[in-house]
Amino acid sequence: MNTEISIIRPDDWHLHLRDGEMLGAVLPSSARIYGRALIMPNLVPPVTTAKLAESYRKRIKEALPEGSDFKPLMTCYLTDSTSEKDIHTAYAVKAFHAAKLFPSGATTNSENGVTDIKNVYPVLEAMQEIGMPLSVHGEVTDPEVDIFDREAVFIEQVLEPVRRDFPELKIIFEHLTSKSGVDYVFEQDEYLAATITPHHLLLTRNDLFAGGMNPYMYCLPVAKTFEDREAIHKAAISGDKRFFLGTDSAPHPARMKEKVGAAAGIFNAPTSIGYVTQVFEELDALDKLEGFTSIYGAGFYGFLPNGSTITLAKQEEPVEMNWQIKVGGDVVKIFKPDTPLFWDLVD
Numbered sequence: 001m002n003t004e005i006s007i008i009r010p011d012d013w014h015l016h017l018r019d020g021e022m023l024g025a026v027l028p029s030s031a032r033i034y035g036r037a038l039i040m041p042n043l044v045p046p047v048t049t050a051k052l053a054e055s056y057r058k059r060i061k062e063a064l065p066e067g068s069d070f071k072p073l074m075t076c077y078l079t080d081s082t083s084e085k086d087i088h089t090a091y092a093v094k095a096f097h098a099a100k101l102f103p104s105g106a107t108t109n110s111e112n113g114v115t116d117i118k119n120v121y122p123v124l125e126a127m128q129e130i131g132m133p134l135s136v137h138g139e140v141t142d143p144e145v146d147i148f149d150r151e152a153v154f155i156e157q158v159l160e161p162v163r164r165d166f167p168e169l170k171i172i173f174e175h176l177t178s179k180s181g182v183d184y185v186f187e188q189d190e191y192l193a194a195t196i197t198p199h200h201l202l203l204t205r206n207d208l209f210a211g212g213m214n215p216y217m218y219c220l221p222v223a224k225t226f227e228d229r230e231a232i233h234k235a236a237i238s239g240d241k242r243f244f245l246g247t248d249s250a251p252h253p254a255r256m257k258e259k260v261g262a263a264a265g266i267f268n269a270p271t272s273i274g275y276v277t278q279v280f281e282e283l284d285a286l287d288k289l290e291g292f293t294s295i296y297g298a299g300f301y302g303f304l305p306n307g308s309t310i311t312l313a314k315q316e317e318p319v320e321m322n323w324q325i326k327v328g329g330d331v332v333k334i335f336k337p338d339t340p341l342f343w344d345l346v347d
Contacts, residue, residue: 003314006347011245012269013297014175014247018043028064029270038246042077050086077100078102078123082120084126088130096132099133100137134172138181152180170191176232186235197219197247198279202275204223204226207338233283237283251327267325274345280292313346
């Protein structure tokens, strides 16, 4: 039985850091583990221009622990008014490494998102031309669509038409949660990839309701059925280069989680690599861990793997830690499912 494993330092291809006090509080957790991270742009106001992206990147760099070489990779928040000219200019100077499609109203701070995919077709054409990846939150927002079906309907109504109209546009189907999503990616070519989160490797919708409504198991897209989780497992350990890690770590103050209308998002950064390693061990797939966490995503985005390594060890007893981080006068609670955590970063 493996009790220690060293892998190339991983990357996080989907990370929310927020801003201000929250940024300073949560950033060290990601910087300790990951070499790079694709930073989500849904701030208030959103990161829609190269100037805003550079300003945000600077704030992230200034908040890093001393000696850290963590590299934030910025993304453009697509709106109905995003111009193809701005995309060309920003991508040329590496101000953005991807553009993010949030359907309007789909998740936290998505109110300025795209209201109709056809509104950004000129932008998608420009992105296809220059090779700029499109990162998508893959859900429709139609209130007539069941929340557990919104990923499947997104494939039918949005993703499939975009793939047909822009066959060489690099697309990342973020935070897969369904068998429908997994099957769709498996059927597609090398221009479509997908990220998988630690929490969707672990949770089903039962966890959201077990013992009463648990807002700390609530994210968007919501966790789904056992069959869906099994499909996510299959994709993660498949060795297929189109599936890779994106934590979707998304911190919220406890006061925003523990209320009517609880905020969607799971802060998993401190435990993310440990839980992913644990799932891979349970699936007898530790030999596939490094590809999923450290190689495939970098390749899709056009990077070489990181030049350093990390080491994880399996403890005899569950990992003990302070399961919350102070932020101002509040706290952010760390993802802690019913599954005890035994794997931890040791170097």
